[in-house]
Amino acid sequence: MEILLQEWVSAKGFILFTIGLLAAIIGVLFGAAGFILMPSMLLIGIPIHTTIAVNKFATGISALSNVVTFVIKGQVSLKQYRSLLFFSSLGGVFGAFLAVLLSEQIMNVIACISLILGFIIVIRSSTFIVKEIKETQEQVTNKLIPFAISIYDGGFGPGSALMNITYFLKKQYNYVKAVELTRIISFSSCTGAFLFYYFTGIVNWGIAIPVSMGSIVGSFLGLKIIPYIKIKWVHLILPIIFFLLIVQIVTDLIK
Structure with a gap:
């Protein structure tokens, strides 16, 4: 325990906290925490599977803090989305199982294909319909896509x-x-x-704890910023982030 405490209060611990903080803010606002978290951790020499495990822990903890806030404020009913929680957690477990079996190169290929498909969807959508609509359980009827994303x-x-x-x-x-719904799915898939x-x-607690602490702080800061985000910014930023993620993955593949 003493060794862990020394790791958490060291310069490396501060760097990991900062990585978690920035990743969570970006993750809450634009859903791209991995763009900050994973490359940064790999850059400081953390193995790929350990990085993924820490990423799941940190993202799951920060998402949980958001979900608790949503429930307390009455913004979200977990009972209403219990099937979504079940399928996304199951997808997370299945995805982790595959990750242990697959090599890093194959994982990068899968990531690249998934991101390219997402990029095409965003580009083909000239505008998103963002009108307020009544929230019902039937509103999200297709669990296959969230399940696949959770894998x-x-x-x-x-x-x-x-x-x-x-x-x-x-x-x-x-x-x-x-x-809000994305944070619910992130919590369940990352937990699984x-x-x-x-x-x-695979989990390294000396790395996981400082990253998670930063993620919790960053997730609350991100929620404070969300109400000020303009939808036209989203139209511009989403495809840019998709493109940068694709470039990052392709770069890893051709190294």
Whole structure:
């Protein structure tokens, strides 16, 4: 325990906290936490599977803090979305299982294909319908897409929240509600994936804790900023982030 405390209060611990903080803010606002978190952790020498496991823990904790806030404020009813929670957690477990079996190169290929498909969807949508509509359980009837995204999230992750935000915007949710539902899915998929990584002994607590603390702080800051986000900014920023993520993955493939 003493060794862990020394790691958490060290310069490396501060760097990890900062990475988690910035990643969570970007993740809440635009669904691209992986664009900051994973490359940054790989850059400081953390192995790929350990990075993914820590990413799932940190993202899951920060998403949980958001979900608790939503429930307390009455913005979200978890009972209403219990099937979405079930399928996304199952997808997270399945994705983590595949990640342990697959090589890093194959994982990068899968990530690249998924992000290119998401990029095409965003580009082809000249505008999102973001009118306020009555929230009902039947509003989200297709669980297959969130389930598939959760598999990708559990096994790799970068861009998964962005894919979910895009999906909910296409389903005619307003941007704030799309973010809320995406955080619910992120919590359940990351929890399922993390539990699998934990029981396979991949988690490094010396890394996971400072990143998670930064993620919690960043997630609350991100929620404070969301009401000031203009939808025209989203139209501009979403395809840019998709493109940058694709460039990052392709760069890893050709190294």
